[in-house]
Amino acid sequence: MFKIINREEMAQGTIVLNEIEAPRIARKAKPGQFVILQANETGERIPLTMADVDPEKGTITIIYMIVGKSTTLFGKMKVGDEYFAVIGPLGKATHIEKKGKVVCVGGGTGIAVLHPITRGLKEAGNEVITILGSRNKDLLILEEKMAKVSDTLYICTDDGSRGHHGFVTDILKDVLAKEDIRLVVAIGPVPMMKFVSKITKEKGVETLVSLNPIMVDGTGMCGGCRVSVGGKTKFACVDGPEFDGHEVDYDELSKRLQAYQADEKLSLEQCRQSL
Amino acid sequence: MVETKVKKEQTPRAKMPEQAPEVRKRNFMEVPLGLTPEMAQAEASRCLQCKSPACVEGCPVSVNIPGFINKIAQGDFEGAAITIWERNALPAVCGRVCPQEIQCEGRCILGKKGSSVAIGYLERFVADYAREKGTVELPKIAPKTGKRVAVIGSGPSGLTVAGDLIVKGHDITIFEAFHQPGGVLVYGIPEFRLPKAIVGSEVSTLAKMGVNIETNSVVGATVTIDELFQEGYDAVYVGVGAGLPRFMNLPGENLIGVFSANEYLTRTNLMKAYRFPEYDTPVARGKNVVVLGAGNVAMDAARTAMRLGAESVKVVYRRSRAEMPARAEELHHAEQEGIEFVLLTNPVQFFGDDKGRLCGMECLKMELGEPDASGRRRPVAIAGSEYRIECDLVVVSVGAQPNPLLTNATPAISLNRWGNIVAHPVTGKTTKKGVWAGGDIVTGMATVILAMGAGREAANSIHDYLTIGW
Numbered sequence: 001m002f003k004i005i006n007r008e009e010m011a012q013g014t015i016v017l018n019e020i021e022a023p024r025i026a027r028k029a030k031p032g033q034f035v036i037l038q039a040n041e042t043g044e045r046i047p048l049t050m051a052d053v054d055p056e057k058g059t060i061t062i063i064y065m066i067v068g069k070s071t072t073l074f075g076k077m078k079v080g081d082e083y084f085a086v087i088g089p090l091g092k093a094t095h096i097e098k099k100g101k102v103v104c105v106g107g108g109t110g111i112a113v114l115h116p117i118t119r120g121l122k123e124a125g126n127e128v129i130t131i132l133g134s135r136n137k138d139l140l141i142l143e144e145k146m147a148k149v150s151d152t153l154y155i156c157t158d159d160g161s162r163g164h165h166g167f168v169t170d171i172l173k174d175v176l177a178k179e180d181i182r183l184v185v186a187i188g189p190v191p192m193m194k195f196v197s198k199i200t201k202e203k204g205v206e207t208l209v210s211l212n213p214i215m216v217d218g219t220g221m222c223g224g225c226r227v228s229v230g231g232k233t234k235f236a237c238v239d240g241p242e243f244d245g246h247e248v249d250y251d252e253l254s255k256r257l258q259a260y261q262a263d264e265k266l267s268l269e270q271c272r273q274s275l
Numbered sequence: 276m277v278e279t280k281v282k283k284e285q286t287p288r289a290k291m292p293e294q295a296p297e298v299r300k301r302n303f304m305e306v307p308l309g310l311t312p313e314m315a316q317a318e319a320s321r322c323l324q325c326k327s328p329a330c331v332e333g334c335p336v337s338v339n340i341p342g343f344i345n346k347i348a349q350g351d352f353e354g355a356a357i358t359i360w361e362r363n364a365l366p367a368v369c370g371r372v373c374p375q376e377i378q379c380e381g382r383c384i385l386g387k388k389g390s391s392v393a394i395g396y397l398e399r400f401v402a403d404y405a406r407e408k409g410t411v412e413l414p415k416i417a418p419k420t421g422k423r424v425a426v427i428g429s430g431p432s433g434l435t436v437a438g439d440l441i442v443k444g445h446d447i448t449i450f451e452a453f454h455q456p457g458g459v460l461v462y463g464i465p466e467f468r469l470p471k472a473i474v475g476s477e478v479s480t481l482a483k484m485g486v487n488i489e490t491n492s493v494v495g496a497t498v499t500i501d502e503l504f505q506e507g508y509d510a511v512y513v514g515v516g517a518g519l520p521r522f523m524n525l526p527g528e529n530l531i532g533v534f535s536a537n538e539y540l541t542r543t544n545l546m547k548a549y550r551f552p553e554y555d556t557p558v559a560r561g562k563n564v565v566v567l568g569a570g571n572v573a574m575d576a577a578r579t580a581m582r583l584g585a586e587s588v589k590v591v592y593r594r595s596r597a598e599m600p601a602r603a604e605e606l607h608h609a610e611q612e613g614i615e616f617v618l619l620t621n622p623v624q625f626f627g628d629d630k631g632r633l634c635g636m637e638c639l640k641m642e643l644g645e646p647d648a649s650g651r652r653r654p655v656a657i658a659g660s661e662y663r664i665e666c667d668l669v670v671v672s673v674g675a676q677p678n679p680l681l682t683n684a685t686p687a688i689s690l691n692r693w694g695n696i697v698a699h700p701v702t703g704k705t706t707k708k709g710v711w712a713g714g715d716i717v718t719g720m721a722t723v724i725l726a727m728g729a730g731r732e733a734a735n736s737i738h739d740y741l742t743i744g745w
Contacts, residue, residue: 001491024497038454044546044555069555085454087491216546216556219452219493220678221518222538226529233522233529238680252529255631259531263557270552 002083005059011139015065015109016075017051023058025088031116032094032210032242035060036218038085039073046070047215047225049241050089051112060086063112063141069267076275090218091241094208096120099182100127103175104150105168105196107133107188111142113210114187119149121185127151129179131171133192137162169195176203183208186245190254197245207245211236213256228252288390289318300581300612303466303549307371307396312352315400319347321385322392329382330394335728336435338362340379340394347397356405359398360414364438364481365431365727367406367473368460370399373724374602406476413484417444422741425450425508427494427681430458431723432514432714434478435730436737437486443738447485448508450492453545458516460723462545463537465575467582471544495681500688500710510709510737513688513696514730517715518678522671523567527625532559532633536568536576536672543579561668564588565636567622568672569599570720574606576670577614588614589664593621593641593654619643619654623661625669635665677716688712695719703733708745711737 006019025035034049052061066075077083094117102121106114111132122128130150134140135158147153154171155163164171169192175181176199184207186196193209200207213225213236220238227236228249234240292308293299299306310318322344330340339358346355359366375381375395383391405411422445426433429451437447455461457474482488492498500511520535522528539558542548548558564580566573569592580588590609592599595618599606610616619641626635640660643652677694689697689706696705696712703711713729715721 024492028497042547042554085491087452087454087493088496090493090496216538216541217453219496219518219680221520222541223520223522223535224538226522228529233524252631256529256531258630259559260557263551267552267555267557 002086004077004079004081004083007077007079010063010141011065014139015063015141017061017063018074018077019059019061020083020086021058022060022086022088025086026053026055026058026060029053029060029089030093031096031120032113033089033091034218034241035062035086035088035090036215037062037074037083037087039070039077040084043073043084044070045085045087045216045218046074047090047212047218047237049113049210049212050116052116060088063109065109068264069271072268072271072275087218091237092239094120094185094242096124098125101179101181102126102128102183102185103172103181104128104130105133105172105184105186105188105192106130106146107168107192108139109141110188110192110210111146114185115142115145115149117185117187118146121183122149122151126183129175129181130154131156131168131175133157133168133188135159167195168192169199172196172199176200176205181205184245185209190250190257193245193248194250197248197250201246208242209245209248210242211240211248211253213253214259227256286317286321288321289314289393289396291393291396296611296613299467300578301584303582305470306467306608309403310396310400312350312400312404315347315352315397316350318393319344319397322348323384325384329384330379330392333378333382335378335724336362336731338379338398343401344392344394344397347401352401352404353408353411355401356411359401363727364435365477366398367402367477368431368469369724369727370395370397370402371469371473372464372722374722376603378724406473413480414442416442416484419446420444420741422446422509423448423507424737424741425503425511426514427500427511428452428458428514428516428714428716429456429478429488430514430516430714430726431460432726432730432733433458433512434481435727436512436514436713436734438481438484439731439734440737441481441484441486445738445741446487448487448489450494450498451488451490452493454490455545456488456490458514462541463572463575465540465544465579466549467578468575493680495684500681500685500707504709509741510711512703512730512733512737513681513705513710513712513716514714514726515678515681515716517675517720519676520671521674521676523622523673525622525624527627527633527636528671530625530627530633531631532561532627532667533625533669533671534559536566536572536670537675539576539670540572540579543583549579549583558583559668560584561666562586563666564668564670565664565666566590566670566672568592568674569594569601569616570672570674571601571605573670573672574601574609574614576672577609578612580668580670581612581614585668589617589666590614591617591620591622591638591664593619594651595619595643598651617664621654621656626663633667633669635663636669637661637663675715675720677719685710693719701732702736703729704736709740
């Protein structure tokens with residue numbers, strides 16, 4: 001069960017793609033939904049939004065950046081190795097409909113999550129303008145795939161090594177000024193989603209964001225993933241992971257993501273020493 | 276005859292050997308150590324062997340209590356185990372977590388004048404003996420019927436249904452959302468009250484009997500009930516528990532350091548965070564811990580916090596001692612371990628630092644007013660009595676609601692206004708043909724044994740359906 005049948009390294013090995021056998025999940029999964037993965041019996045349960053599914057082959061694809069112990073363990077697994085547990089599909093699927101002109105904004109590994117949603121929006125007949133951001137050109141992922149499902153594609157890098165030298169929000173502002181945009185989907189680091197939402201709120205443009213807080217079960221049982229949306233507490237695992245970007249309390253989310261910072265550091269250090 | 280009766284009443288009830296409070300409050304090993312064979316036999320010989328035993332009436336699964344106790348008294352411990360297994364597939368669990376004082380032991384005639392027979396201790400003794408010996412024969416399986424039953428959830432009610440129906444010759448598959456079977460027995464009840472190896476052993480007994488267990492399967496998401504029928508299942512039992520934590524909607528509740536009991540206990544028990552970093556999942560280790568609520572789960576959380584190294588653990592409860600819903604034994608164990616009960620006190624809000632971490636909470640003193648709908652005197656706030664408790668970890672343990680994940684995906688199953696499944700009070704039949712339900716998803720949060728009782732009734736009804744019809 002949950003065998004890795006394809007593995008690719010991206011962004012100079014800092015980001016890894018795994019295609020995993022999970023026929024039941026692949027049959028049901030829709031864009032925007034996530035799975036919870038556990039590398040081995042002592043491992044932590046990690047939520048990741050799926051980057052792709054192939055119902056015929058019975059596989060799902062995840063793309064993750066190696067940041068802590070769990071993603072280090074994931075990254076060490078080879079083709080043929082098996083995940084101890086994969087659970088899903090969890091969360092609500094993205095509501096995809098024809099809106100007109102839409103903007104898809106992606107940052108970091110958020111681009112992987114954004115890809116199936118962008119493809120869905122394009123297939124639904126929308127004109128898709130995509131804006132991708134990364135720290136530098138080497139860390140940018142899925143550019144070709146995103147180009148295929150977009151009518152217009154902008155690239156931004158923090159260091160100017162590729163495309164616009166600056167943030168995705170610079171381009172977004174220009175696009176919003178020139179075009180009649182009906183929907184913005186923003187998926188990436190919390191500050192990116194926060195600033196995108198700030199800009200679109202001023203313009204009154206509907207905005208969807210996908211959140212990835214700390215979770216345990218992913219089925220609504222623990223409440224660890226609670227986020228404040230419009231002043232109300234929501235569970236990202238069952239009420240989300242997508243929410244109205246204008247209503248999310250990003251500062252609270254950023255803080256809650258730091259809850260186990262000291263433990264995570266200790267865990268990663270021990271893991272590196274043992275490797 | 277008269278002489279023996281007097282003697283039985285005079286023999287004192289067995290006292291369970293326990294780890295000393297000062298030692299056990301810092302480890303996760305089981306608190307009660309179990310009776311020795313000699314102690315068990317002496318205790319068993321106290322039983323009056325009543326002709327119409329009230330204890331059996333008090334047992335939700337009608338274990339033949341005088342029967343197994345008589346076998347213990349005679350030294351036939353294996354026979355005692357077989358007698359229990361006829362009615363109860365999980366005796367090692369029930370001997371530990373059943374509220375015997377309001378069930379079997381609460382009805383014991385000896386208890387009217389002195390102290391009742393320690394039925395729970397004896398059940399545990401027999402189950403542990405049989406497990407450690409490992410030679411007791413499994414129950415016989417009836418010839419295969421060719422009928423397939425899907426059991427959703429591997430908690431106490433699901434395991435009971437699986438155990439009852441496999442012996443009747445049906446093919447059983449249990450679907451469990453987590454990576455490990457056992458439900459609340461593994462994620463909720465702590466190691467020091469119910470060692471996970473024991474749950475694992477009871478589950479593996481079922482597996483040996485032929486029950487198929489599919490973990491990592493969230494029915495409602497990974498597969499729906501209708502798809503299970505399409506896959507050829509003839510009947511479905513829903514025993515998914517009460518898996519949606521209740522919060523209090525107080526200001527500051529989303530600060531880092533405020534947890535649901537579900538999360539705190541799941542991290543610690545299922546994910547083994549008490550062994551971090553050997554296990555990867557962390558859990559917050561508070562210095563000054565407050566647990567809100569006073570049920571069994573609250574006691575589990577408070578005692579867990581103490582074992583994770585807390586300097587102080589307070590249970591904050593808005594009513595008085597008499598209304599605390601936890602079992603007397605749990606309250607007693609908690610107090611022995613240094614847990615402080617702060618009664619007639621209600622939380623108002625939580626305070627955090629600039630990093631969003633909890634640093635204290637505001638409480639109000641309460642007094643008891645007129646009785647409310649539940650018959651308990653309602654706590655009323657005393658105006659101006661606000662005060663602050665310093666704390667860096669709060670565990671909210673004020674109950675759980677039904678988790679809507681499965682029921683939302685299955686509209687043909689009717690729910691009541693609280694989201695619980697409407698099921699026939701005896702058979703457990705739901706409004707969807709071929710689907711039964713039982714345990715906390717029907718009743719709201721209750722006990723392990725009540726869930727098992729519901730599973731027993733549903734299993735009988737499912738068997739009738741598979742052999743006679745709906």
